[in-house]
Amino acid sequence: MLLSASLQVSIGQHSVAGRKALNQDSFGAYLPKEPELSSKGITLAVADGISTSTVSQIASETAVKSFLDDYYCTSDAWSVPHAALQVLKACNNWLYAQSRNGPFGSDPDKGYVCTFSALILKQRHAHWLHVGDSRIYLLRNQQLEQLTRDQRVWRGSSSYLSQALGAGAVLEPDYQSIPLQQGDLFLLATDGLFEVLPEAQLITLLEAEADLPLLALQLTEAALAAGSQDNITLQLVRIDELPADSILPLCLDQQLPLPPMLQTGDMLDGLRVIRPLQQSSRSHVYLVQNTNTEQLLVLKAPSTDLAEQPDYLERLMREEWIAKRVNSQHVMRSASINRPRTALYTLFEYVEGQTLKQWQLDHPTPTLEQVRGIIEQLGKGLQSLHRSEILHQDIRPDNLMITPQGIVKIIDFGAARLAGLQTDDEVAGDIPGTALYTAPEYFLGLAGTERSDLYSLAVLTYQLLSGRYPYGADVARAKSVKAQKKLRYQSVLSKDSELPIWLDLTLEKALHPDPNKRYQALSEFLYDLRHPNAEFQKPLSLIELHPLWFWQCICVLQSLVILWLMAAAN
Incomplete structure (x- = not known):
């Protein structure tokens, strides 16, 4: 058997609509380079x-x-089945939500539904996940084996799918794994192929041609000749060379151990600890240097006190996935190293600079233009997160960095929520973030939306401009709709303020306790921070136009009324 530094394969694939007008099949493959x-x-x-x-x-x-x-994009510390199942669950929830919230809510068979089969070849093992009735076959030693199970229920001569991707809120895909052998040939196919080609013919065709792209075309033509009336899609992958055992990671599909407490100078997976950055009961954060590239990185490891809390560990590893999904200069990026990990931790780029909290100490009275510049950059970062269906849920000065070049970055995703992936405690109404910046709907036990992040951004804007909070600590105490209706917005303006009234009205709208009465899009709020909204350009009252003259007149009138009353009494 040939052993090489990495797994080597050959691939062939083909898809046609066949005799149908529309090809509803889809397929794809990804062959990464090292270290992926x-x-x-x-x-x-x-x-x-x-x-x-x-x-x-x-x-x-x-x-x-x-x-x-x-x-x-998932963490390297996750096992193959865990990472793949998390991704498939998120996709299923998204498809199901599209059907449920659209015109197909009452009839899922007409919605965003499909079968799905995936094959993952990692090191010396094959893993597959399967939903529906597409199939994965293995040809080994002239024996053809159907690896997947058709998820169909038969009623007499008719049948229907017992499970499909996007058909329901709960998904239970089949999963299996086997060791690889050199020469293994895998076939992934939709039913337009295997329903018309018997197993014996499949074996003959698979063994007759070594050129996999040509073989994929020949199989398609054979299915059409046999009378296939459906779309035909197939993928072929052959194991040409297997990697040596020596490059296998410490643990192929089991939970990695937590790293020990690290000190300056310690080494972990080729990373040298420069210094601890933050130590808390939840996590340990270190500045480290990749000894191969000399790049500075941030390593975040879970606290040993939380080693037995799988939900916390899940959220910690999800931070790296989130950072990989988003491409924005205003969102901290994840990092990788060219070697297997031996412990459970996350890696991110090192952002040089100071937190916004530190910046505020140096700039206790920032100008309106400085605040706008910060908030607009944060808004762009949040928009990138939202486009990837991620809610940050913890916008506050400690989680934001300002580089020496003035670039503002979101650096922490500990409270972030990725669409379709909530752990049990998150679903139960766990309140994320920091109370003073948290949107009121969270205190009602409701799930957050993009308007919840908008609220937090507006609180930050208000706090930067005034040093105060729009409702003080009252929001955290208002845990009913009735209580929240009693909340009263405190104007950001003060007697010495030079801020325009329309800006105060912009903040008041963005900070409304009812998310339905806030701005419906982050872009609208960012625009209104610079441009007076016509909605707020109502005629000013007499007291707003001439407050001093107004109160002088009131005092004169009061004096006249008092004199008249005294004269009438005599």
Whole structure:
């Protein structure tokens, strides 16, 4: 058997609409280079839209693309099944929400639904996940084995899918794993192929041709010749060379251990500790240097006190996934090293500069233009998160950095929520973030939305301009709709303030306790911070135009009334 530094494969794939007008199938493959090849593996995926839906081709395309993209964004510390299941769960929830909230809510068979099968080849093992009735086969030693189980329920001569991606809120995909052998040939296919080609013919065809792209075309033509009436999609992957045992990580599919408490000068996976940055009961954060590249990085490890809390560990490792999903200069990026990890931790770029909290100490009375510049940059970072269906949920000065070049970055994702992925305690109404910046709806036990992040950004704007908070500590105590209706916005203006009235009205709208009465888009709030909104350009009252003259007149009138009353009494 040939052993090499890394896994080597050959791939062939083909897809046609066949005799149908529309091809509802989708497929994809990703062959990464090192270090991703060893840490994440090679991934192939195929999806088949169901014929009763007019939008299932969108579902199949979304399923394949999101799986291939998101799997490689998950933490290297996650096992293959855990990472793949988390990604597939998020995709299922997104598809299900599109159907439920659209015109197909009452009939899921017409919504965003598809079958899905994925094969992940990592190191010397094959892993597969499966939902529906697409299939994965293995040809080994002239024996063809169907690895997946058709998830169909038969009623007499008719049948229906017992499970499909996007068909329901709960997903239970099949998962299995086997050791690889050199020469293994895997076939991923939709039912347009295997329903018309018997197993014996499949074996003959698979053994007759070594050129996999040509073989994929020949299999498609054979299925059409056999009378296939469906879309035909197939992928072939052959194991040409296996990697040596010596490059296997410490633990292939089990939980990695927590790192010990680190001190300056300690080494971990080729990372030298420069100094601790932060120590708390929840996590330990260190400035480290990659000894291969001399790049400075930030290593975040869970506290040993929380080693037995899987939900916390899950959220910690999810931070790295979130950072990989977002590409913005205003959001901290994740980092990677060219070697397997031996412990559970996350890695991020090192952002040089100071926190916004430190910046505030140096600038206790910032100008309106300085505040706008900070908030607009943060807004761009939040918009990038929201485009990736991520809520930050903890915007506050401690979680924001300002570089020497003046770039503002979001640096912490400990409270962030990724669409479709909530742990049990998050679903139960766990209040994220810091109370003074947390949106009122969280205190009602409601899930957050993009308008919740907008509220936090508006609180930060208010606090930078005034040093105060719009409702003080009353928001955290208002845990009912009735109590929140009693909240009264305190104007950001003061007697010495030179801020325009329309800016105060902009903040008042963004900080409304009812999320439905706030700005509906972050871009609207950012625009109104610089441009007077016509909605707020109502005619000013006499007291607003001439406050001193107004109160002088009131005093004169009071004096005249008193004199008249005294004269009438005599």
